[in-house]
Amino acid sequence: MAEVCVAGLGYIGLPTAAMLASQGHQVTGFDINAAAVASIKSGHPHFHEPDLQMLLSAALSTGRLKVQTDPVAADYFILAVPTPLVEGNKPDLSYVNAACDGIAPFLRVGSTVILESTSPVGTTERLCERIAAARPDLRVPRYMDVSGEFDIFVCHCPERILPGQMLRELVSNDRIIGGVTDACAQSGVALYETFVRSNLLVTDCRTAEFVKLIENASRDINIAFANELSMICDHLGIDVWDAINLANRHPRVKILQPGPGVGGHCIAVDPWFIVDSAPNLSRMIRVAREVNDRKPKSVVESVRALAKRFKRPIVSCYGLTYKADVDDLRESPALEIVHDLARTTNLNILVCEPHVRKLPPALESLSNVRLVGPDEARREADIVVFLVGHQQFRRLEANAFLNKVVVDTIGLLGGSHQRQRVIASNGLPVRTAADETEQRLSA
Structure with missing residues (x-):
């Protein structure tokens, strides 16, 4: 078993550290967030993930997992830190660079550095240059140099786990291990084969970096097609859900479902890398990003248009997270929509989000926003906006919203059989609204 040091104890680093400890490795996880470290030390993850608390508690109780704010010497160093965007949709590698600088003094002959953070092509090679500058006493590998002798190994193994299914997918998903050299990749394989039960696919680090980016760009493009269809259908007065369902009856067509936009730490970010x-060569990828970034603004415009038909409208928004059944708010289009509505209008906003205990900082300072339960949200609302398809919301009775104006961005209320009470996302009724809705609009 190996000594492993994990840099970053967030959505990727913490489950990985706990999993490695469960397999008998001696793991030290470190993070600059002292509050997160304190919470983890007490056995409580600072985010919700099914079964993670149980795995974490077991790892801590055996002593195989330690958490702190500083790195230690180890056989393996895993960098699992954020790679967000800065102004102009440029990649921000400051966290990766800081993690690299932090572990550099603790590297020893035979250590392996594994970058799991999703990164632009060439990042792993630049880590080698950074390590070489910080540790001139170590021979650091160079890209595809098979003739040299090196003291450490460096590779890229992009994460591939989905919030809500992290622990299962850590074990069951294929992993790509891209080495600066083949020997670097094989050193990475030696660690991942101790807990991954699926295929370990070996390649070079540039290819591994690019594969992760194109996986998410491919999904972004397909989502953009569905979102663009939804806006076209609104313009033409067509039910997008019916149109897509009918098109998907073709044996070689599989159109995704539209939504309020694209969020999360991967799909909304990685294509920009x-x-x-x-x-000059990524025009389709850029346009897809622009379409998906435009969708939340389209929803906001629709709600604003509907609000003009009321004297003192109350808008209830169901969902804040970036996807269903998780508590993750990163890059959430639902959060963006609620924030824009609350900040730029005099609307009273009720938010129903069962996966958070309090409003996030972007909303808690706004006097016209309140966090409420689903029944109060329905009862008080003039306009209902469905933004996230949590299971709790899917169990709601559609008939309970008959006297509400509904903006259904996720198809929660179904297809054509719901047309009489669903308002398309451009604010126009798909078919003549029910009489009681009309009475309420004119009150």
Whole structure:
């Protein structure tokens, strides 16, 4: 078993550290967030993930997992830190660089550095340059140099786990291990094969970096097609859900479902890394990002248009997270929509989000926003906006919203059989609204 040091104890680093400890490795996880470290030390993850608390408690109780704010010497160093965007949709590698600088003094002959953070092509090689500058006493590998002798190994193994299913997917998903050299990749394989039960696919670090980016760009493009269809259908007065369902009856067509936009730490961010690396060659990827970034603004415009038909409208928004059945708010289009509505209008906003205990900082300071339960949200609302398809919401009775104006961005209330009470996302009724809705609008 190996000594492993994990840099970053967030959505990727903490489950990985706990999983490695469960397999008998001696793991030290470190993070600059002292509050998160304190919570983890007490056995409580600072985010919700099914079964993670149980795995974490077991790892801590055996002593195989330690958490702190500083790195230690180890056989393996896993960098699992954020790679967000800065102004102009440029990749921000400051966290990766800081983690690299933090572990550099603790590297020893035979250590392996594994970058799991999703990164632009070339990042792993730049880590090698950074380590070489910080540790001139170590021979650091160079990209595809098979003739040299090196003291450490460096590779890229992009994470592939989904919030809500992290622990299962850590074990069951294929992993790509891209080495700066083949020997670097094989050193990575030696660690991942101790807990991954699926395939370990070996390649070079540039290819591994690019594969993760194109996986998410592919999904972004397909979502953009569905979102663009939804806006076209609104313009033409067509039910997008019916149109897509009918089109998908073709044996070679599989159109995704539209939504209020695209969120999360991957799909909403990673395609921009490709655009930044090859701006003149990535036109489709750029347009898809622009379409999906535009969708939340389209929803806001629709709600504003509907609000003009009321004297003192109350808008209830169901969902804040970036996807269903998680507590993750990163890059959430639902949060963006609620924030824009509350900040730029005099609307009273009720938010129903069962996966948070309090409003996030972006909303808690706004006097016209309150966090409420689903029944109060329905009872008080003039306009209801469905933004996230949590299971709790899918159990709601559609008939309970008959006297509400509904903006259904996720198809929660179904297809054509719901047309009489669903308002399309451009604010126009798909078919003549029910009489009681009309009475309420004119009150």
